[in-house]
Amino acid sequence: MNTIHTDVAIIGAGSAGLSAYRAAKAAGASAILIEGGAHGTTCARVGCMPSKLLIAAADAAHHAAHAAAFGVHIDGALRIDGREVMARVKRERDRFVSFVVAGVDAMPDADKLTGYARFIDDNLLQVGDDTKVQAKSIVIATGSSPVMPSMYRALGDRAIINDDVFAWDDLPKRVAVIGAGVIGLELGQALARLGVRVSLLGARGRVGPFTDPDVRAYAGRVFSEAFRFEPFAQVQAAVREGDEVRLRYVSDAGESIEETFDYVLVAAGRKPNVGGLALSNTSLALDDVGLPVYDPLTLQAGAHPVFIAGDANGVLPLLHEAADEGRAAGTNAARYPHVEAVERRAPIAIAFTDPGIAMVGSRHVDLKPESFVTGEVSFEDQGRSRVMLRNRGLMHVYVDRASRRFVGAEWIGPDAEHIAHLLAWALQMKLTVDEMLRMPFYHPVVEEGLRTALRDAVVRLG
Numbered sequence: 001m002n003t004i005h006t007d008v009a010i011i012g013a014g015s016a017g018l019s020a021y022r023a024a025k026a027a028g029a030s031a032i033l034i035e036g037g038a039h040g041t042t043c044a045r046v047g048c049m050p051s052k053l054l055i056a057a058a059d060a061a062h063h064a065a066h067a068a069a070f071g072v073h074i075d076g077a078l079r080i081d082g083r084e085v086m087a088r089v090k091r092e093r094d095r096f097v098s099f100v101v102a103g104v105d106a107m108p109d110a111d112k113l114t115g116y117a118r119f120i121d122d123n124l125l126q127v128g129d130d131t132k133v134q135a136k137s138i139v140i141a142t143g144s145s146p147v148m149p150s151m152y153r154a155l156g157d158r159a160i161i162n163d164d165v166f167a168w169d170d171l172p173k174r175v176a177v178i179g180a181g182v183i184g185l186e187l188g189q190a191l192a193r194l195g196v197r198v199s200l201l202g203a204r205g206r207v208g209p210f211t212d213p214d215v216r217a218y219a220g221r222v223f224s225e226a227f228r229f230e231p232f233a234q235v236q237a238a239v240r241e242g243d244e245v246r247l248r249y250v251s252d253a254g255e256s257i258e259e260t261f262d263y264v265l266v267a268a269g270r271k272p273n274v275g276g277l278a279l280s281n282t283s284l285a286l287d288d289v290g291l292p293v294y295d296p297l298t299l300q301a302g303a304h305p306v307f308i309a310g311d312a313n314g315v316l317p318l319l320h321e322a323a324d325e326g327r328a329a330g331t332n333a334a335r336y337p338h339v340e341a342v343e344r345r346a347p348i349a350i351a352f353t354d355p356g357i358a359m360v361g362s363r364h365v366d367l368k369p370e371s372f373v374t375g376e377v378s379f380e381d382q383g384r385s386r387v388m389l390r391n392r393g394l395m396h397v398y399v400d401r402a403s404r405r406f407v408g409a410e411w412i413g414p415d416a417e418h419i420a421h422l423l424a425w426a427l428q429m430k431l432t433v434d435e436m437l438r439m440p441f442y443h444p445v446v447e448e449g450l451r452t453a454l455r456d457a458v459v460r461l462g
Helices: 016-027 043-048 048-065 083-103 182-193 211-222 319-335 383-387 416-428 431-437 446-460
Strands: 003-013 029-034 110-112 115-119 124-127 130-142 144-148 174-178 196-199 226-228 234-241 245-249 255-261 261-268 270-272 307-308 348-351 357-360 370-380 394-401 406-413
Touching: 003 016, 003 043, 003 234, 016 029, 016 083, 016 130, 016 319, 029 130, 043 048, 048 083, 048 182, 115 370, 130 319, 174 255, 182 196, 182 211, 196 245, 211 319, 211 394, 211 406, 245 261, 245 416, 255 416, 261 406, 307 319, 348 416, 357 416, 383 446, 394 446, 406 416, 416 446, 431 446
Parallel strands: 003 029, 003 130, 029 110, 130 307, 174 196, 174 261, 196 226
Antiparallel strands: 115 124, 124 130, 144 270, 234 245, 245 255, 348 357, 357 406, 370 394, 394 406
């Protein structure tokens, strides 16, 4: 049995793990990066990048199909070649993955270890069958995996997760999407625009990440026009019949519906990948789902030299948050017992639907009702949005009554991904609504809609 001694052992070579490794090395510690699966990060392989490639193809199809409103006509049928669509998705995906793999390949061989790790005790890991790693500190950065309820597991390869979509060689004809979160909405809309018959079934009225009732209701109406959308569906049965799946569910209106699909795409949430780590062999306190109890400020598990970062801690499953947490965890692990809190950036979340979805700062549900006012704008009559025929959207901005500071926003609308960055910067700079309105706004741009919402908040503040 080979035993490796190191200052910091990092389990997982995704976005958080790679950041933790670099941070530990920058702090002067020896470090070893342990990965049991393929290198390339969730984002590059099956997340952010391939999904945006599919969405880009869907947008191209949508714009071509709706060009007549501008007086631009396509004479003849619009043809979507599913094989060509998926070939580009996989070709470009592999290119992005190659960049990450090249970075890992450039690391010293002594700093990399291939195999699945499990704890023997707080500071000792077993990797594979013939290697042990003795570490002064350990970073758990094992990421997360999609949840697959037992009802759908019984369907075999007809029940898929988002990872599987990007392995397709061609587009199917009919897909049921289970789950109305960000992944379900993004992929559901993209597939529908590419000619796939899509039924998206939620369970609890969720529409993406929205907590603002008015914005959620508006978004629900928008997506209901794009595909069959049942936010309150109750799935009663899922039966495989050859290479098809028959679903029976009760619709929002109480109607019993049966539909047949080629695949059921399950997007019903994700769970941290900690099940195979044998955490029961450690002295770490575990919560009800087996996750180490840790300090969200320092990412440290109790008083132990163990840190947990990225999707593995289940807090903010976003790439930029994972990278930030990885850096903090790697630095704290290298400098243990001297640890510092993670320097959090302004919260920002985006869904690449059309219209786009974005949330910045505090959510509507987290604000005390009497502590803030809401500024509103509809993008339906907003000038630049109407010029582009992208005039669908509703934005709510939240402003603190006492300080007049901007504290958050939820919205669906055009160019949401870009406006979200402006608002995140304003929030991080702790600007008041008055200071924001003194900033320059060009004409005609979609951002003028944001100005309208801010002005509405000022009126409500009095």
